[in-house]
Amino acid sequence: MRLMNKFWIILGHTYMTRIKTKSFIITTLLSLLLIIGLVNIQSIIDMFSNDKADQIVVIDDSNELFEPLNELVEQSNEKVELTSYNGTVEEAKQAVQNEEYKAFINLSINKKQLPEATYYANNVSETGNQLFIEQQLQQLKVSYATEQAEIDAATLAEINAPVSFQTVALDKTAKTDEELNQARGIVYVMMFVLYMAVIMYGNMIATDVATEKSSRVMEILISSASPVTHMFAKIIGIALLGLTQIGLLLVVGYTQIRSKQDELTEGVFTYFGIGDMSISIYVYAIVFFILGYLLYGTLAAMLGSLVSRIEDAQQLIMPMTFLIMIAFFIAIYGLSMPESSLVQITSFIPFFSPIIMFLRVGMLDIPVWEVALSIGILVATIVLLALLGAKVYKGGVLMYGRSSSLKDFKKAIALSKKE
Amino acid sequence: MTLKIEDVTKRFGSHTAVDALSLEIPEKEMFGFLGGNGAGKTTTFRMILGLLDRTEGNISWNGEAIHYDKSHLIGYLPEERGLYPKLTVKDQLIYLGKLRGMKKIEVVDKLTGWLERFKIPEYMNKKVEELSKGNQQKIQFISSIIHQPKLVILDEPFSGLDPVNVEMLKEAVIDLKDKGTSIVFSSHRMEHVEELCEHLCILHKGKQVVQGSLQDIKRSYGRKNLIIHASFPLDFLQSFPGVVTYKNVMEGCRLQIESEAISQDIFQALQGKGFIRKFELEEPSLNDIFIEKVGASYE
Numbered sequence: 051m052r053l054m055n056k057f058w059i060i061l062g063h064t065y066m067t068r069i070k071t072k073s074f075i076i077t078t079l080l081s082l083l084l085i086i087g088l089v090n091i092q093s094i095i096d097m098f099s100n101d102k103a104d105q106i107v108v109i110d111d112s113n114e115l116f117e118p119l120n121e122l123v124e125q126s127n128e129k130v131e132l133t134s135y136n137g138t139v140e141e142a143k144q145a146v147q148n149e150e151y152k153a154f155i156n157l158s159i160n161k162k163q164l165p166e167a168t169y170y171a172n173n174v175s176e177t178g179n180q181l182f183i184e185q186q187l188q189q190l191k192v193s194y195a196t197e198q199a200e201i202d203a204a205t206l207a208e209i210n211a212p213v214s215f216q217t218v219a220l221d222k223t224a225k226t227d228e229e230l231n232q233a234r235g236i237v238y239v240m241m242f243v244l245y246m247a248v249i250m251y252g253n254m255i256a257t258d259v260a261t262e263k264s265s266r267v268m269e270i271l272i273s274s275a276s277p278v279t280h281m282f283a284k285i286i287g288i289a290l291l292g293l294t295q296i297g298l299l300l301v302v303g304y305t306q307i308r309s310k311q312d313e314l315t316e317g318v319f320t321y322f323g324i325g326d327m328s329i330s331i332y333v334y335a336i337v338f339f340i341l342g343y344l345l346y347g348t349l350a351a352m353l354g355s356l357v358s359r360i361e362d363a364q365q366l367i368m369p370m371t372f373l374i375m376i377a378f379f380i381a382i383y384g385l386s387m388p389e390s391s392l393v394q395i396t397s398f399i400p401f402f403s404p405i406i407m408f409l410r411v412g413m414l415d416i417p418v419w420e421v422a423l424s425i426g427i428l429v430a431t432i433v434l435l436a437l438l439g440a441k442v443y444k445g446g447v448l449m450y451g452r453s454s455s456l457k458d459f460k461k462a463i464a465l466s467k468k469e
Numbered sequence: 470m471t472l473k474i475e476d477v478t479k480r481f482g483s484h485t486a487v488d489a490l491s492l493e494i495p496e497k498e499m500f501g502f503l504g505g506n507g508a509g510k511t512t513t514f515r516m517i518l519g520l521l522d523r524t525e526g527n528i529s530w531n532g533e534a535i536h537y538d539k540s541h542l543i544g545y546l547p548e549e550r551g552l553y554p555k556l557t558v559k560d561q562l563i564y565l566g567k568l569r570g571m572k573k574i575e576v577v578d579k580l581t582g583w584l585e586r587f588k589i590p591e592y593m594n595k596k597v598e599e600l601s602k603g604n605q606q607k608i609q610f611i612s613s614i615i616h617q618p619k620l621v622i623l624d625e626p627f628s629g630l631d632p633v634n635v636e637m638l639k640e641a642v643i644d645l646k647d648k649g650t651s652i653v654f655s656s657h658r659m660e661h662v663e664e665l666c667e668h669l670c671i672l673h674k675g676k677q678v679v680q681g682s683l684q685d686i687k688r689s690y691g692r693k694n695l696i697i698h699a700s701f702p703l704d705f706l707q708s709f710p711g712v713v714t715y716k717n718v719m720e721g722c723r724l725q726i727e728s729e730a731i732s733q734d735i736f737q738a739l740q741g742k743g744f745i746r747k748f749e750l751e752e753p754s755l756n757d758i759f760i761e762k763v764g765a766s767y768e
Contacts, residue, residue: 056537059567067556266551270612273518273545274568276537448520 056275057283064258064287069294078295082302089306104152104179107135107142111158115165115190119157122186130179143170153179163198165191233331233412234385240335241381241405243296244342248374251292251343252350253367255285259354260363269448278440281355285347292343334411334421341428342404346370348432352439355446356462377402381409388413398424400431438463471496472517472620472651477526479512479675486512488675490526494653494668499646501666502655503759508672510655511548514622517653518545530620541570544618548625548655550609554598558584558608561597562615569616576615583611587637603634610638614645621645623654627661639665659755671759678762683755690758695724695732698747699739709735721747725757 068074087094110116120132135142135154142154153171160166167187169180196206259281262268271280353366380402384393388410397407397420407424410416445462472494479487487509494500502510515521517528519535528535535543552561559580566576584590587607597605606629614621626642627635642665646652656662662669663683670680679686692713697703698721706724707715711731716723726732732750739745 056568059564063564067553067560262553265554266547266549267553269520269547269549269551270545270565271568273520273543273547274537274540274565279537448515 057279060271060275060280060283061287061290064284065291068254068258068288068291074291074295078298081295081299085299085303086306089303103129103131105150106130106132106153106155106179106183107145107151108132108155108157109135109137109139109142111156112165115157115159118190118193119186122189123183126182126186128179128182130182146170146172155183164194230413236331236335237381237385237405237409237412240339240408241378244339244405245374245378247292247296247339247343248346249371251288252346252370252374253364254291255288255347255350256354256363256367257360258284258288259351260357260360263355263357263446264359272444277444278436281348281351281439281443282436285344285351289343289347331412334408337425338404338408341425341432345400345404345428345432345435346374348435348439352435352442352446355439355443373401377405381405384409385413398427400428403428471531472653473527473529474513474517475527475529477513477516477528478524479509479516479521480524486675487516487672490672490675490677492670492677492680494651496651497646497649498668499642499652499654499666501662501669502653502672503657503659503662503669503755504655504672505657507674509675510672511624513672514545514624514653514655517622518543540568541616542619544569544613544616544621546610546613546621546623546626550606552597552605552609552612555596557594557596558592558600559594561608562612565612566615569618571616579615580611583615586641587611603630606630607634607638610641614641614650617648617650619650621650621652621654623652625656626654627656627658635661659759663755669755671762673763679758686755686758687752690753690761691728692725692753692757692761693729693732694751694753694757695726695735696747696749696751697721697724697735697739697745699743699745701743706735706738709738725753 108116108119116132116134123130123132132155135145137145139156142151142156145151146154149172153169156168156170158166165187167183169183171180174180262271275283349370350367353370354363357363357366377396380392380396384390384406387393393406393410396402397410399406403424407421411421442462472492474490474492474494477487477490478485490509490513492500502513504510512521516523517535519537530539533539556564559577562580563573563576566579567573571579580593581590584593589604589607592600592604592608597608600608610623610626613623623642626638630638639661642652642654654665666683668682669686671678681689696718697706703717703722706712706722709731711727711734712724713727714725724735726735729750736748739748
């Protein structure tokens with residue numbers, strides 16, 4: 051009872067002091083802003099762009115092209131407005147130079163009875179308008195040309211229709227294209243979230259422990275609560291902090307997306323497949339995330355207990371950062387080659403398996419025993435690391451020296467032993 | 470509530486930090502650990518608290534091993550002082566107090582009292598890093614005794630304090646003892662131990678050199694100091710039987726003699742030689758005993 055009590059006190063303290071720090075509040079707010087910004091990106095772009103349509107004047111030498119072209123332009127979403135100009139070509143050019151209009155188009159019909167145009171603007175690379183006008187005119191030209199060739203509209207539509215092309219997986223258990231896309235989406239999310247969590251919160255754990263060591267408050271702490279209690283309270287406390295942060299981002303992100311659903315569902319979110327996925331994939335995601343976090347968290351706490359200065363903590367957790375980076379890169383490779391032997395092997399190696407095995411579960415149909423084995427190895431490694439970590443922690447927190455090498459592991463373990 | 474240390478040895482690899490230490494620290498008393506750097510004081514304390522495992526021997530308090538379930542009864546001031554620099558005094562003490570089984574409201578109540586006693590009530594909501602070293606040390610001291618422990622271990626409690634603060638802390642320590650707390654403290658300052666402790670032990674390179682009550686130690690030591698101020702040369706006393714050491718001082722000499730009785734022989738021998746302004750027999754100081762036992766002074 052008392053032991054649990056202390057666990058909660060340390061956990062609460064870790065959580066509360068961290069959540070009140072300026073850096074935490076600032077990063078959370080920035081992330082929130084980023085999310086809101088991303089979701090509302092279209093409105094933001096609209097806000098900054100000029101609402102008024104670009105004014106373009108036209109002199110139509112043929113007297114028949116202006117009307118159909120204007121019709122095409124009005125049908126499109128582009129913010130361009132064409133007006134017929136009642137003056138000479140020279141006057142029109144002058145007007146553009148005086149910036150009364152954005153551009154000036156001189157339309158005519160050539161010898162082959164096809165439309166052609168000259169586009170005048172102060173700066174031809176300034177806007178995408180010329181390209182747009184060119185496309186519209188091209189369309190006009192095609193209809194002129196087909197008319198001359200006496201091809202009817204139906205035939206034309208057939209020529210332009212895309213070819214019919216379907217993929218069918220013959221293996222009944224294989225995932226469909228759609229399923230694969232969805233899995234890829236959620237694996238992406240998992241990859242980034244775990245990567246960020248390890249880098250950010252792993253770092254936090256290590257510096258927290260290192261801070262307590264460097265300020266020498268550690269000796270008082272471990273004289274009141276056992277190092278193991280202390281270590282796990284710290285790891286879980288920061289995990290809860292991470293959940294608070296991620297949860298906040300998810301809630302804000304979700305509500306934002308909901309309010310914008312019409313605009314967005316067609317875009318990115320079909321690709322990410324957050325629509326209708328089987329429950330099991332979410333369960334796997336949570337299990338692998340928690341195990342992955344615990345593994346890296348324990349490693350971070352152990353490394354943090356070895357240094358006596360905060361600056362050294364950064365240096366010592368480098369190997370940990372490398373591990374998660376390697377896992378990240380294998381996962382990127384695995385997204386396109388989920389069946390390669392590299393992915394297969396690394397899905398059983400503890401520091402990679404949280405991401406890689408999850409990737410395999412999502413993208414392939416693999417036997418349950420493989421997943422179970424991978425989780426088993428992961429859990430066993432966490433337990434081993436926790437036991438080792440507790441030893442290192444017990445010795446490490448009393449150890450003050452200048453060096454910050456891996457030799458200290460041995461020293462720390464020796465210090466926690468009887469002789 | 471006796472603290473018993475039986476035949477405790479701690480080895481770090483081939484180095485023996487504490488060698489077969491046996492002690493009994495009585496309840497409600499103040500017990501002093503004396504020794505220079507590397508004598509094994511801190512290692513012993515850490516073993517008592519269970520921060521380090523002993524290689525051999527046994528430590529018990531009131532017949533039971535000390536575990537974390539007793540930490541609310543124990544207070545500890547480590548030699549390496551440390552608090553959270555970014556936390557306020559109040560938040561800091563609330564956290565540390567809770568870990569020792571206190572409630573928040575009790576902590577604030579007690580802390581207010583202690584800060585007033587140490588004449589620093591305005592530091593309640595200040596961050597620790599803004600405090601001077603001496604004041605940080607007072608806060609640290611408060612953190613080790615705020616939960617009214619039954620056993621307090623103070624590792625060099627007075628080092629780095631000015632004389633006024635040393636007195637303030639000494640009074641607090643004596644008060645604590647009077648209220649029934651057993652106090653173990655270490656120092657390399659002989660006079661602090663001499664002034665405060667009924668019982669003490671002197672450690673040297675991990676070995677226990679002297680142990681017992683202050684009076685017994687002094688009595689069994691036997692030797693006394695004799696100070697003579699006279700108007701005539703006293704050099705002849707150098708070879709006087711029973712004189713151990715001889716040292717010239719400003720107005721005469723300072724002798725160490727084997728026993729009280731020798732002083733009477735000397736007194737006889739001085740008769741008729743001239744004017745004697747001072748003839749004083751003095752108890753040996755701990756410092757004398759230490760030098761004698763260890764063979765060298767470390768101060």
